Amino acid sequence: MIELWLGRKSWAAMLTALLSFAAVAQEEERETDFELELQFENRYFFSEGLYSGQERNYLSLAVKPAYELSWQDGDHSLKMVLFGRFDQHDDNRTHADIRELYYQRVKGSWELSLGWKKVFWGVTESAHLVDIINQTDQVESFDGEQKLGQPMAHFSYLSGVGTLDFFYLPYARKRQFAASGGRLRFPTVIERDDFSVDHDLEEWYPSGAFRWSNYFGVFDTGLSYFHGVGREPLFLNLDSSDPQFFYPIINQVGVDIQATTGPLLLKLEAIHRQADQQSFESLAGGVEFTFGNIKSSGIDLGLIAEYLYDSRDELAISNLANDLFTGFRLAFNDAKSTEILAGGIFDLEKSTKLYSIEASRRIASSWKVEVEARIFADVSNEEFLYFFREDSFGKFALYRYF
């Protein structure tokens, strides 16, 4: 289903304002850029689905146009990235989104952005704990790396003590879960509107965030604070006749540190999140060691190990309570940019194992292929992931760029 929340008058006004900046730019020396990405995708699930309506094979097409306009030597710019996908069987995975649509003003050591934007924070590979500005596009990515566009006013200032970022986030986006015809879903189909926000203002509860970041020699570090609508929904009383799904109002403090010491990287992310319903800590930390240019072949092999901890138990939608991630990254550094990333997450208390492999290669100057597989093995019935235990899949994707 295409999300139609744009109907609100205030959004229409914001859009009009953004487009009028473009009109102003018409009269000055300007630079424009247009790009289009098409993606053909096929997902194949290795087992029959547990729930009625589910299929084995899913064809899908996605389109991502991007437009950029800048004037006055880049001091003013307007950027737009749209995204749309059609999925053969999953009606919720057929969706469209404004990924980015913002005006940006840059002057000396500060920049101001107004509109829909994407922002990433963090250093670890297997979990993204401190990253909280954008909602996850759940139907688009299992690893949570694809995000929905977030309306915001973002002010960034380069001070003598580091970069200071201030965010005002007037509207919270809810996660979209798979429809009845989709895989990787719960026994009961949960729609976006089944979730409430734990406040009278619902999604319009204003959120705000602040981040300080800097680097000192080999250390890159960031400290962040967020108040507002949590990006992760809570599921309460699931076993009772009155199950509750909602987005809590949260306060979150986060820290991320990376030490880059030659071929060895040390990484740490940690958060403390507080809400009326629960408070918890979560941590991800580990190492990445790269053997570069092995035997002068040009090939780099990176070994990654990360430990994941979460003090929540029952209430965690994430299943990373006490887990170990190990994996490797193989970069061939060839003319075709061939890359492989493979690994597994192993639960240290329960039996659950999650394996994944992602590989990509350019096949012509404007074409790329990608294969991916995710295997859920020995999933413990104490975890959320138990609902997805039969959803191991392989994916093939072909990208064409214009």
Add this chain to the structure above:
Amino acid sequence: MKKHIIISMVTLLVLGGITSAQSPEVKGKEIMEKYLKEDEGFGSSEVNLKMILRNKQGQQSERLMRNKTYELTSDGDKSMIVFNSPKDVKGTATLTFTHKEGSDDQWLYLPAIKRVKRISSSNKSGPFMGSEFAYEDLSSDEVEKYTYKFLEEATFNGEKVLAVEQYPVDVKSGYKMRIAYYNPSKNYRLEKIEFFDRKGSPLKTLTYLDYKKYLDKHWRADKFLMVNHQTGKETELFFENYAFKTGLEENDFNQNALIRAGR
């Protein structure tokens, strides 16, 4: 009069003697210092890069990039590279703070997930974007990076050039040695570099072609040609639309600017 001539001859002999007594190590280092000194003062530069990779069978692939450099004399330069083509890596960008001594600081921006990653610069012998250029071939020149030995005076395209052996200080370098040819009549610009692998075998030759002079003394080649003698592959690197002192400030080289440049 005769006496004067004798004194002059003696002086010449003594001076000549001093010159020839200068060790090849000192002379080699001096040539590198002159080369760097002659190019000081460019302030900042911007240039478009086109790279053509060609394998033994003649198959080609192309990369387009834009480079911005900000000159610092107290430490190494700051620079930013943004990729425009192939399209699957469009918007990927790197920010590098080079240092005269020790490892450079380097960040990589991945536009698809908007992530800035600090990356290790220790893997300098690896290929840059699948080309015959290693990362270390493209990083800024600093006196401290090598030990030197003057080899000989040679002729290159009819002009006198000075050949200097350069031994990388960093054990992670992919080379045992390189021989660089400097042209003293053209502000000590580089004409050619021959690279020798860790075993000492000839590996690659880099030739600088189509030089132009900017701001009265800054020589920039429009084309670099790197040929790998061991694999038969070659890479041409074209520099288009050089611009100097374009108003870049040190402020234009930070993570926010990296994200903006990459998008």
